[in-house]
Amino acid sequence: xxxxxxxxxxxxxxxxxxxxxxxxxxxxxxxxxxxxxxxxxxxxxxxxxxxxxxxxxxxxxxxxxxxxxxxxxxxxxxxxxxxxxxxxxxxxxxxxxxxxxxxxxxxxxxxxxxxxxxxxxxxxxxxxxxxxxxxxxxxxxxxxxxxxxxxxxxxxxxxxxxxxxxxxxxxxxxxxxxxxxxxxxxxxxxxxxxxxxxxxxxxxxxxxxxxxxxxxxxxxxxxxxxxxxxxxxxxxxxxxxxxxxxxxxxxxxxxxxxxxxxxxxxxxxxxxxxxxxxxxxxxxxxxxxxxxxxxxxxxxxxxxxxxxxxxxxxxxxxxxxxxxxxxxxxxxxxxxxxxxxxxxxxxxxxxxxxxxxxxxxxxxxxxxxxxxxxxxxxxxxxxxxxxxxxxxxxxxxxxxxxxxxxxxxxxxxxxxxxxxxxxxxxxxxxxxxxxxxxxxxxxxxxxxxxxxxxxxxxxxxxxxxxxxxxxxxxxxxxxxxxxxxxxxxxxxxxxxxxxxxxxxxxxxxxxxxxxxxxxxxxxxxxxxxxxxxxxxxxxxxxxxxxxxxxxxxxxxxxxxxxxxxxxxxxxxxxxxxxxxxxxxxxxxxxxxxxxxxxxxxxxxx
Numbered sequence: 001x002x003x004x005x006x007x008x009x010x011x012x013x014x015x016x017x018x019x020x021x022x023x024x025x026x027x028x029x030x031x032x033x034x035x036x037x038x039x040x041x042x043x044x045x046x047x048x049x050x051x052x053x054x055x056x057x058x059x060x061x062x063x064x065x066x067x068x069x070x071x072x073x074x075x076x077x078x079x080x081x082x083x084x085x086x087x088x089x090x091x092x093x094x095x096x097x098x099x100x101x102x103x104x105x106x107x108x109x110x111x112x113x114x115x116x117x118x119x120x121x122x123x124x125x126x127x128x129x130x131x132x133x134x135x136x137x138x139x140x141x142x143x144x145x146x147x148x149x150x151x152x153x154x155x156x157x158x159x160x161x162x163x164x165x166x167x168x169x170x171x172x173x174x175x176x177x178x179x180x181x182x183x184x185x186x187x188x189x190x191x192x193x194x195x196x197x198x199x200x201x202x203x204x205x206x207x208x209x210x211x212x213x214x215x216x217x218x219x220x221x222x223x224x225x226x227x228x229x230x231x232x233x234x235x236x237x238x239x240x241x242x243x244x245x246x247x248x249x250x251x252x253x254x255x256x257x258x259x260x261x262x263x264x265x266x267x268x269x270x271x272x273x274x275x276x277x278x279x280x281x282x283x284x285x286x287x288x289x290x291x292x293x294x295x296x297x298x299x300x301x302x303x304x305x306x307x308x309x310x311x312x313x314x315x316x317x318x319x320x321x322x323x324x325x326x327x328x329x330x331x332x333x334x335x336x337x338x339x340x341x342x343x344x345x346x347x348x349x350x351x352x353x354x355x356x357x358x359x360x361x362x363x364x365x366x367x368x369x370x371x372x373x374x375x376x377x378x379x380x381x382x383x384x385x386x387x388x389x390x391x392x393x394x395x396x397x398x399x400x401x402x403x404x405x406x407x408x409x410x411x412x413x414x415x416x417x418x419x420x421x422x423x424x425x426x427x428x429x430x431x432x433x434x435x436x437x438x439x440x441x442x443x444x445x446x447x448x449x450x451x452x453x454x455x456x457x458x459x460x461x462x463x464x465x466x467x468x469x470x471x472x473x474x475x476x477x478x479x480x481x482x483x484x485x486x487x488x489x490x491x492x493x494x495x496x497x498x499x500x501x502x503x504x505x506x507x508x509x510x511x512x513x514x515x516x517x518x519x520x521x522x523x524x525x526x527x528x529x530x531x532x533x534x535x536x537x538x539x540x541x542x543x544x545x546x547x548x549x550x551x552x553x554x555x556x557x558x559x560x561x562x563x564x565x566x567x568x569x570x571x572x573x574x575x576x577x578x579x580x581x582x583x584x585x586x587x588x589x590x591x592x593x594x595x596x597x598x599x600x601x602x603x604x605x
Contacts, residue, residue, distance in 0.1 A: 037090040047256035109148030125415035134221035158317035161310040212249035292401030359437035370421035374445040399576035441521030451503030483513035
């Protein structure tokens with residue numbers, strides 16, 4: 001339990017811990033006011049049953065005399081109004097405390113979600129290779145909310161209502177210790193026995209819910225992302241069955257948790273009602289009347305009325321916290337995941353420092369004996385690669401599928417960090433301190449273009465606020481990418497046309513051209529094309545090749561090619577095989593001198 005408390009506390013900074021202390025003070029005031037509200041019933045009922053109490057009770061007599069009441073009836077009215085106001089103020093304090101508490105919890109939920117998403121976003125590229133995106137989405141969107149609702153909220157309720165219950169029980173013992181002792185033994189025994197019986201079952205059910213929820217997100221993501229394959233292969237029912245199985249597990253475990261949390265409430269109602277009846281019959285039997293004990297019965301009835309919801313909340317909160325322990329473990333683990341690259345980037349993001357001045361590209365890019373192995377892979381994807389790219393040079397990288405071309409480009413982009421060797425820009429090694437400066441010089445066009453469900457202009461000026469977009473630069477980039485005429489001539493809303501999720505309303509070739517325009521919009525010094533013209537027809541491909549050849553005089557171009565037509569005019573080609581550079585030269589030189597290149601070129605014209 002202490003370990004779980006430490007995990008939870010680690011999610012709060014110093015300021016938030018001080019806010020928690022303030023909320024706990026409010027909770028203390030609320031508990032005290034609830035107790036005063038319960039106690040106020042006893043003197044009022046005494047006075048109601050015996051008006052002569054005004055003369056017999058010192059406190060009542062002092063109030064009666066000091067404020068010069070005319071008779072006991074007017075004093076009784078005063079006492080009734082005073083009790084009503086006490087209860088009214090008590091509930092007002094409770095409402096205010098609940099409002100402050102919930103505002104803090106849900107603001108913290110927002111902050112946790114933002115912090116976790118930020119932590120993921122600034123994680124190195126290899127992190128995303130190793131983790132399912134649906135799991136990361138689930139953690140940010142649902143599990144943080146689950147933590148806030150069932151650990152923070154119910155944990156706060158557990159403390160709040162435990163304090164209220166303690167105050168009321170102490171008051172009951174002061175009034176009548178014997179009755180209070182038996183009541184505490186019966187009610188406490190009931191709750192304690194049930195909780196001890198179900199606590200491990202709740203933990204197991206919580207673990208099952210978490211795992212089932214991971215699969216729910218996974219299968220929903222796979223259905224939507226692969227809907228074309230799902231339909232063509234007639235696999236709708238397969239994926240629906242997988243989702244149904246895990247959704248049912250998640251629902252059953254939630255239902256178990258909620259049902260367990262409700263059981264004592266109904267048993268307690270029976271016990272409270274039965275206890276009051278037994279006390280009433282006991283006093284009638286022993287004393288022949290209940291007139292003299294109505295005040296004490298009223299006090300215990302009102303105390304039970306206040307105590308029952310608090311005990312119910314304590315038990316329900318304890319079961320919810322126990323059920324969701326696995327969520328606390330998960331979020332704590334995610335926040336304690338550390339990467340050196342992540343720390344560099346997050347610090348710079350917070351400090352808003354300008355790292356671009358720390359690196360210039362005036363001469364050449366060098367890869368010096370680079371070796372890279374993917375996590376959990378048996379052998380290197382890149383082995384001892386040496387490569388040079390001069391500024392304003394056009395370089396092509398070719399090779400069969402699986403040769404390591406895309407991995408090599410990811411290393412050049414700074415997405416993958418090699419286990420050995422150096423990447424140098426003008427002789428300066430790339431490090432965590434200057435990698436962003438290098439990436440800011442690069443325009444990248446991948447094989448699969450990421451399209452947001454937004455307008456064409458916002459997809460080209462990717463991540464730029466609308467008021468900051470240079471529309472002329474957008475059009476200039478679109479013209480080079482041979483997409484401007486299509487946008488202006490065939491689309492009714494022109495650049496304001498919405499592309500749809502993942503660009504489903506447009507062809508693969510059109511999406512690739514928008515991706516190329518995006519890379520060109522930011523006017524990069526280095527343009528990297530990862531088989532970026534594969535989806536284009538020959539005419540459009542030739543137009544883009546011609547446009548790119550015109551800008552290579554002012555830009556450095558690195559092209560991964562599947563079709564060799566796109567690299568015929570490159571200044572230099574590197575041929576890869578099994579993660580190594582096996583040949584280097586111009587297109588014509590390799591075509592004449594290298595049999596493997598000649599065979600590959602013939603197959604991929």
